[in-house]
Amino acid sequence: MERGARGLLVCSVVLVACGGSETFSVHDTAIVVRTNAPFAQSADLPVRVESTISAALSYWGGNWDDLRGLTIALESERHVPCHGVPGAVGCYEGREMQVSTSETATRPWRCVEQTVLVHEIGHAVIGDSNHTDPRWMDFGAVAARLQGRRGYGPVADEPCDLFPSVWQHVRGTR
């Protein structure tokens, strides 16, 4: 998968005023933005989502066809409802995926790369809801590929530091 300028060409942005959410598509995957996290308001969000998912797909041995028809919602709340799992920060179920954009109850992540998106992409590619694959506890290759990017705070840029522990399988993450 080419990166950089090529990413701009494959991301068609369609802004839909619908209950305060915006929707755009990356390849044939719909991205719904239901958060006011500064990174999600940035013009580079489609390119960042595309390249983050591309890195995750490479890690999991998948490709964009695995995500065709999927809807990914970026949610403002710290926890998302997921099969009754308390404290879930992400969820994948069939053709819908939810990803929290909050690090804490009061602090959003500074970039989409920090969220559990790369974890949830794994479920879309390999399933494995019980997290038996050893790759759930690694993610070093993804961090190496995505580190050093620009992050966004409430008033100014902040580092987009990556923490593989966020992506690894932990209690409450699906």
Ligand SMILES: [Zn+2]
């Ligand atoms: Zn999981």
